[in-house]
Amino acid sequence: xxxxxELGHTLTQKRYDxxxxxxxxxxxxxxxxxxxxxxxxxxxxxxxxxxGKGDLVHRLNEWLxxxxxxxxxFWEASDEExxxxxxxxxxxxxxxxxxxxxxxxxxxxxxxxxxxxxxxKGRQFDGALDRIVAFxxxxxxxxxxxxxxWLHLSKAAQKKRLKKLEKEGRIAPDDWKHYKLxxxxxxxxxxxxxHTHTDAAPWHVIExxxxxxxxxxxxxxxxxxxxxxxxxxxxxxxxxxxxxxxTPTSPARKKTSSLLGHVDLTQSLTDAEYAKALxxxxxxxxxLAWAAHTKQRSMVLVFEGWDAAGKGSAIxxxxxxxxxxxxxxxxxxxxxxxxxxxxxxxxxxxxxPRAGFTTIFDRSWYGRVLVExxxxxxxxxxxxxxxxxxxxxxAQMAGHGIIVNKFWVHISPQxxxxxxxxxxxxxxxQYKITDEDWRxxxxxxxxxxxxxxxxxxTSTEFAPWTLVAxxxxxxxxxxxLKTLVHRLEAEL
Amino acid sequence: xxxxxELGHTLTQKRYDxxxxxxxxxxxxxxxxxxxxxxxxxxxxxxxxxxGKGDLVHRLNEWLxxxxxxxxxFWEASDEExxxxxxxxxxxxxxxxxxxxxxxxxxxxxxxxxxxxxxxKGRQFDGALDRIVAFxxxxxxxxxxxxxxWLHLSKAAQKKRLKKLEKEGRIAPDDWKHYKLxxxxxxxxxxxxxHTHTDAAPWHVIExxxxxxxxxxxxxxxxxxxxxxxxxxxxxxxxxxxxxxxTPTSPARKKTSSLLGHVDLTQSLTDAEYAKALxxxxxxxxxLAWAAHTKQRSMVLVFEGWDAAGKGSAIxxxxxxxxxxxxxxxxxxxxxxxxxxxxxxxxxxxxxPRAGFTTIFDRSWYGRVLVExxxxxxxxxxxxxxxxxxxxxxAQMAGHGIIVNKFWVHISPQxxxxxxxxxxxxxxxQYKITDEDWRxxxxxxxxxxxxxxxxxxTSTEFAPWTLVAxxxxxxxxxxxLKTLVHRLEAEL
Numbered sequence: 001x002x003x004x005x006e007l008g009h010t011l012t013q014k015r016y017d018x019x020x021x022x023x024x025x026x027x028x029x030x031x032x033x034x035x036x037x038x039x040x041x042x043x044x045x046x047x048x049x050x051x052g053k054g055d056l057v058h059r060l061n062e063w064l065x066x067x068x069x070x071x072x073x074f075w076e077a078s079d080e081e082x083x084x085x086x087x088x089x090x091x092x093x094x095x096x097x098x099x100x101x102x103x104x105x106x107x108x109x110x111x112x113x114x115x116x117x118x119x120x121k122g123r124q125f126d127g128a129l130d131r132i133v134a135f136x137x138x139x140x141x142x143x144x145x146x147x148x149x150w151l152h153l154s155k156a157a158q159k160k161r162l163k164k165l166e167k168e169g170r171i172a173p174d175d176w177k178h179y180k181l182x183x184x185x186x187x188x189x190x191x192x193x194x195h196t197h198t199d200a201a202p203w204h205v206i207e208x209x210x211x212x213x214x215x216x217x218x219x220x221x222x223x224x225x226x227x228x229x230x231x232x233x234x235x236x237x238x239x240x241x242x243x244x245x246x247t248p249t250s251p252a253r254k255k256t257s258s259l260l261g262h263v264d265l266t267q268s269l270t271d272a273e274y275a276k277a278l279x280x281x282x283x284x285x286x287x288l289a290w291a292a293h294t295k296q297r298s299m300v301l302v303f304e305g306w307d308a309a310g311k312g313s314a315i316x317x318x319x320x321x322x323x324x325x326x327x328x329x330x331x332x333x334x335x336x337x338x339x340x341x342x343x344x345x346x347x348x349x350x351x352x353p354r355a356g357f358t359t360i361f362d363r364s365w366y367g368r369v370l371v372e373x374x375x376x377x378x379x380x381x382x383x384x385x386x387x388x389x390x391x392x393x394x395a396q397m398a399g400h401g402i403i404v405n406k407f408w409v410h411i412s413p414q415x416x417x418x419x420x421x422x423x424x425x426x427x428x429x430q431y432k433i434t435d436e437d438w439r440x441x442x443x444x445x446x447x448x449x450x451x452x453x454x455x456x457x458t459s460t461e462f463a464p465w466t467l468v469a470x471x472x473x474x475x476x477x478x479x480x481l482k483t484l485v486h487r488l489e490a491e492l
Numbered sequence: 493x494x495x496x497x498e499l500g501h502t503l504t505q506k507r508y509d510x511x512x513x514x515x516x517x518x519x520x521x522x523x524x525x526x527x528x529x530x531x532x533x534x535x536x537x538x539x540x541x542x543x544g545k546g547d548l549v550h551r552l553n554e555w556l557x558x559x560x561x562x563x564x565x566f567w568e569a570s571d572e573e574x575x576x577x578x579x580x581x582x583x584x585x586x587x588x589x590x591x592x593x594x595x596x597x598x599x600x601x602x603x604x605x606x607x608x609x610x611x612x613k614g615r616q617f618d619g620a621l622d623r624i625v626a627f628x629x630x631x632x633x634x635x636x637x638x639x640x641x642w643l644h645l646s647k648a649a650q651k652k653r654l655k656k657l658e659k660e661g662r663i664a665p666d667d668w669k670h671y672k673l674x675x676x677x678x679x680x681x682x683x684x685x686x687h688t689h690t691d692a693a694p695w696h697v698i699e700x701x702x703x704x705x706x707x708x709x710x711x712x713x714x715x716x717x718x719x720x721x722x723x724x725x726x727x728x729x730x731x732x733x734x735x736x737x738x739t740p741t742s743p744a745r746k747k748t749s750s751l752l753g754h755v756d757l758t759q760s761l762t763d764a765e766y767a768k769a770l771x772x773x774x775x776x777x778x779x780l781a782w783a784a785h786t787k788q789r790s791m792v793l794v795f796e797g798w799d800a801a802g803k804g805s806a807i808x809x810x811x812x813x814x815x816x817x818x819x820x821x822x823x824x825x826x827x828x829x830x831x832x833x834x835x836x837x838x839x840x841x842x843x844x845p846r847a848g849f850t851t852i853f854d855r856s857w858y859g860r861v862l863v864e865x866x867x868x869x870x871x872x873x874x875x876x877x878x879x880x881x882x883x884x885x886x887a888q889m890a891g892h893g894i895i896v897n898k899f900w901v902h903i904s905p906q907x908x909x910x911x912x913x914x915x916x917x918x919x920x921x922q923y924k925i926t927d928e929d930w931r932x933x934x935x936x937x938x939x940x941x942x943x944x945x946x947x948x949x950t951s952t953e954f955a956p957w958t959l960v961a962x963x964x965x966x967x968x969x970x971x972x973l974k975t976l977v978h979r980l981e982a983e984l
Contacts, residue, residue: 028923032923054815054816054817057816058808058811058812058816061808061811061821062808065923066804066821066823066854067823067825070820070821071816071820071821072820073816073817073818075817078570078571078572078846079570079571079572080570080571080572104816104817105817168775168778169775169778169779169782170778170815172815283660283661286660286661286662287661290661312558316550316553316554319550319553320550323546323662323664324546324549324550324563324565324596325546325565325567325596325597326565328562328563328564329553329558329562329563331558331559333559336828336829336830337828337829337830338828338829338830354570362558431520431524431557
């Protein structure tokens, strides 16, 4: 892919000057149109050292409306970044809808450099490339336009360029070191480009020897891609059709075949059993939480369940056993506008814990395949795709050493009714019951199908679901504590 | 202040149980009312080791609506935190309007611990306390309710409590070490409390020996404070009066007495002078920027100026000289809702650079004393107070070693008119000119007074303003570059 671009392209100053004003005007026009179309644009600037990536970033900033563009350079990772899965720092930097993010360095940099320096094996490299493909596919499916630019230099051109940079004092510390690895770097980059050249996010290789040629070429590519995507977006608005369901919703499914139907809701504990078990398990969890902290292991706990199933009080029995410095509870309600401007997983990525800490999600990313599915907030294509996206998200946490546990607190419809009625009676519990709760209750059968699909499709070895028997609150709390204790004992 | 609280308060289970339901119901009610009143509530939980701070945090979380409350425990600072001014991590954690933030550990912890361990001098300690007073005053003036709780234990009670915690495996690593310093800790804490016991943010000292007593006492304090503040807020809404101007706006001020009037706008450069000076200064800046990075020194640059004064193009001449990995340009437009929910300085704190990096603000916190003042978006009391708040903000940056430079790019009204007209003519410049620009232009005299006040009141040795002669763009760009080069040469 790379060698094919070595065609000796150049452009005279005269032709450059002649073409530029029109290109700039049209680019700006497209950038303004983007504001109302509301999709994010991710421009990845990568390529050989000395190929003018920095200059290109300057130029793009000059051409675009500075208020709608932000550049992120990925360099040394901070400890806050290193202590979280690799992609955390990229999620942090993703542009919101209607904005352009120029990424100088990206998710490609580290896999390629590690492979070039022999710090990773071919198999690991391929794995990293697979993850990239999945990541970009996910962003594209959410509407992002991804423009991947690779500035290529022949070996001779790179040498010449580095010498010039050195003279100007603009050379970066590792540039000459990398130059010695030119052949290897080119071969491995070529492999990366082929592997990740997808419909969702194709590569554009630009011969970078001549400044004027490469800048104008990039400007044209960006303009073409932006324009095409804007037209698509406009067409989509005009002709909104319902997408076919990816997962058949079948309310006729027999109750006995469902996972929830197998939860034995008659299980219960006496007060004495509860008091004893609670103390035992909380004492164990308390010590294990400190041990996890000492070993720099993190936990992510997800609590989902029927309204009034007792998620909140179960969470409190967990947190009571943990030093408040070690955990954070994140309640998921309506997203803020900064969150709405991003992929739906963004708001969860931002809360991932540092090494040795725990984040407890009271409701979570599973809203995508529960409420958003059942209420029709997300089209079927979106929530249908979400299972894979979620599994990949959790695989990244687990791969980083985060201990992931997910609880569905289950109760019977009869038990829920009883609790709703009690909430309306007791003064300080009234805030917990709203009209929405009653409305949700009517959709029980649809939710039951969605829960079943969710558990079936996202219960993995590294991020298991636990179905909690919640009709007896005492039993449920102890079941959750025991599950956590077992998991931590196994992991630590 | 502390010893006076040792009165042997206890509460029987019976009286606790009798009082609790009503307290909880009223607390929740107040918490719900907060949603519509929209002020932030900051609850600081501090006090002796083993006084039950952790338990209290649990209890508060149990009593309040979990969706409207977040707990932040301040423990080890991350490198991202250490590389920024001390208060950065607290700004990160401040609750938005309508929300309650429980801070477990706070801006008090480090100054007190450092003083107790003899790592800071009395003078430094007093300085830290002064800064706390200013910080809390600022938040309170912005509407925040600050509830500061100090859980006090007598020496005997602390010993007893630590032994119990030890038995339960719940003791923190440094607890016994701190116990040996009980007398010193108490004396120094007492000093801190007296120094920072202000109208804006008074302390509440609670005898913490008895769990039931301390929890109920805290619940009552929080309820009282919340209720009072809610009533004040409601009254304020009902009876909105214009506050007196803190700074007299006198458009009659003579032009000759103004700072802007002294800027020699006839200064200019020929093309040849410009080309030479630009190259010389950019080369210097390029090297200095790398030197600053190597020495882990950060820069914050502020660009303000008249519409069409050439801020954007001046910024580009600065960034062209810097490796794009070393800087970020933050354009300030309308705040997001996460930003609107916070003190106006919050959105700038979040962009402060890490050690060795530069943030360039294209417009800045000075909007408070420019557009917000002139357009009447902020009441006079708010923008009048802002000068001190801004000076303190910049002093914190400078105190942390950040190199702060502020530029006002000045042009004459005639020059502005010329440029507006040109912008309307040239295709790709049209986006730069809006009706708002023309409206702002009509308010030139009011802005001139505001700029003059701003420069007079916020030009400090550690964060100087440079008035840039902008009628000749070439001269302006070189002036800015030279100023930066001189400053960096002096600092590095």
